[in-house]
Amino acid sequence: MISDPKLPFASNSSSVGELKPPAEPVYGVDPAPASVSPPSPSAARLWLRRIGVLLFVFLCATLGVMLMILPWRPEWSDNPLLLPYPTLRAFVASGFARGVSTGLGVLNVWIGFYEAIQYREEE
Numbered sequence: 001m002i003s004d005p006k007l008p009f010a011s012n013s014s015s016v017g018e019l020k021p022p023a024e025p026v027y028g029v030d031p032a033p034a035s036v037s038p039p040s041p042s043a044a045r046l047w048l049r050r051i052g053v054l055l056f057v058f059l060c061a062t063l064g065v066m067l068m069i070l071p072w073r074p075e076w077s078d079n080p081l082l083l084p085y086p087t088l089r090a091f092v093a094s095g096f097a098r099g100v101s102t103g104l105g106v107l108n109v110w111i112g113f114y115e116a117i118q119y120r121e122e123e
Contacts, residue, residue: 046121053119060112067105071098 041049070076077093091097 050121053115057112057116060108060115064105064108064110064112067108068102069105071101 076098077089079089079092082089082092
């Protein structure tokens, strides 16, 4: 049985056709008029949001480009931190690890550009 979510629940389980009457209105409380819009954000808040989005996009793009380029450079596998661990060095130098890193870089760039495209200022 599919019911309309806008209708109130049935008053008891035996009579599905009968519906509860709507709730009594509360007197003394004025409902908000439908034409009132929320207050607009201040200029400082608007600029902080713009700068935050710009920094997020810049960070995503920079990190993504680094993750796409760095695994294919010699510094990736000739890292002095990996010299004591030959097995880890072989794994990091493998095409799989390089491909995963490049894929994460592409994903990071995509997220950054998506956020830049989807940015809308509140009116």
